[in-house]
Amino acid sequence: GAGVSQSPRYKVAKRGQDVALRCDPISGHVSLFWYQQALGQGPEFLTYFQNEAQLDKSGLPSDRFFAERPEGSVSTLKIQRTQQEDSAVYLCASSLVTSGRWRSTDTQYFGPGTRLTVL
Amino acid sequence: GENVEQHPSTLSVQEGDSAVIKCTYSDSASNYFPWYKQELGKRPQLIIDIRSNVGEKKDQRIAVTLNKTAKHFSLHITETQPEDSAVYFCAAASPSNAGGTSYGKLTFGQGTILTVHP
Numbered sequence: 001g002a003g004v005s006q007s008p009r010y011k012v013a014k015r016g017q018d019v020a021l022r023c024d025p026i027s028g029h030v031s032l033f034w035y036q037q038a039l040g041q042g043p044e045f046l047t048y049f050q051n052e053a054q055l056d057k058s059g060l061p062s063d064r065f066f067a068e069r070p071e072g073s074v075s076t077l078k079i080q081r082t083q084q085e086d087s088a089v090y091l092c093a094s095s096l097v098t099s100g101r102w103r104s105t106d107t108q109y110f111g112p113g114t115r116l117t118v119l
Numbered sequence: 120g121e122n123v124e125q126h127p128s129t130l131s132v133q134e135g136d137s138a139v140i141k142c143t144y145s146d147s148a149s150n151y152f153p154w155y156k157q158e159l160g161k162r163p164q165l166i167i168d169i170r171s172n173v174g175e176k177k178d179q180r181i182a183v184t185l186n187k188t189a190k191h192f193s194l195h196i197t198e199t200q201p202e203d204s205a206v207y208f209c210a211a212a213s214p215s216n217a218g219g220t221s222y223g224k225l226t227f228g229q230g231t232i233l234t235v236h237p
Contacts, residue, residue, distance in 0.1 A: 004162075033224065042125075042208050042227030043163065056224065091162070107153070108225060110162040 002026070004111035006092050012117045013082045021077045021114045025094030032075050033108060034067055037089040046090075049075060050097065082118045089113040121146040123211050125228025133236050138199050140231045142209035143191040151212040151223055152185060152192045157230075158205045166207075167194070199235045206230045 005024045013019050025032050031050055035043035036059075046065065048056040051072035060067070064083075069075040079086055091113045095106040122145040132138050144152075150171035155163035169176045169183045169192065176183050180199075185192040196203055208230050212223030 035225075040230070042123075042210075042230050043225070045224045045226070048224055059224075107165055107168065109165070110155075112162045 004092055004094050004109055006090075006111040006114050008114060009112060010115050010117075012119065014119055015083060016081050018078065018080045019082055019116060021079075021090050021116070023075045023077070023092030023094075023111060025073065025075070025092070026096075026109060027073075028096065029094035029109075030072075030097045031095045031106070031108075032069060033093040033095075034075070034077050035091040035093065036061075037091055037113070039088070043091050046077070079116075082116075084118050087116055087118045089115050121149060121211055121213055121226040123209060123226050123228045125209050125231060127231060128229065129232045129234070131234045131236065132199050134199060134201060136199055138194075138196045138203070138233055138235075140194045140207055140209070140233075141191060142193070142211075142228050143189075144211040144226075145190065146211065146213050147187075147190065149211040149213045151214075152183070153210050153212075153225070154183060154194050155208045155210065155227075156205045157208065163208060196233075199233075201235050201237050204233055204235045206232050 007022045033048050034046040037043040045059040047067045049069040064080045066078045092111040093108040095108045097106050125142045153168035154166050156166045157163045167181050167183050169185050180197045182195040209228040210225040212225050
C-alpha cells in the first residue's frame with residue numbers, strides 16, 4: 001500500500017514568511033511524529049499525535065512552530081516568521097499503535113521529508 | 120532525556136568485508152532500538168530493529184546485538200556490497216505513557232556514513 005507522503009518536497013521561503021508542511025500518514029496509523037533533520041545530523045523529535053490529540057510537543061523549538069492533526073489523519077506543521085536556522089528537512093513518521101498500556105513500541109515509517117530553505 | 124552516541128561517523132570498507140557500527144544510550148528505560156538506512160535525499164528506511172527482551176537479531180546479512188547492562192547496541196553488516204553505501208542511524212525509544220497507550224519517540228544517533236568500495 002501507499003507509504004507516508006509529504007508535500008511540498010521542497011520549499012524556499014524568505015525570512016519572515018510563514019510556511020505550512022503537510023503529512024499524509026499510512027492509512028489507519030494512529031500515531032504521527034514530526035522530526036527535524038539538520039544537514040549531516042540525525043532526525044530530532046518535534047512533536048507527537050495520537051489520533052487528533054497532540055500528546056507531546058516538547059521538541060518544538062519555539063512558539064513559532066505549530067502542528068495540528070484535526071481529523072486524526074493528515075497533519076500540518078506550520079512555522080511562522082521563518083528564520084534561517086529553521087532551514088532543515090522536516091520528516092513525518094507514522095506508526096500503528098495498538099491500544100493498551102505499555103505495549104511495545106511500534107515501527108515508525110518515515111515520509112520523504114520536506115526540505116525547507118529559508119533565505 | 121535520552122542521549123544516543125554513535126560511532127564511527129564515517130566507515131569505509133572493501134566490498135565483501137564486514138562493517139560494524141556501535142551506539143550507546145543513556146536511558147535505562149529504553150526498550151526499542153531500530154536502525155535506519157538513509158540514502159542521499161531519501162527517507163530513512165528501517166532495516167532492522169531489536170527489542171529489549173532479546174540480545175541478538177539477524178536478517179540475512181544484517182544483525183543487531185544489544186547489551187542492556189552496558190547500554191550499547193551494534194549493527195553488523197556482512198559481505199558488504201556497494202549498494203549498502205548510505206548513512207546509517209541508530210535510535211532508541213523509551214516507552215512514554217500517553218492516554219493509556221505506550222508510544223516511543225525516537226532519539227537518534229548522529230549517523231554513520233558507510234562507503235563500500237567495489
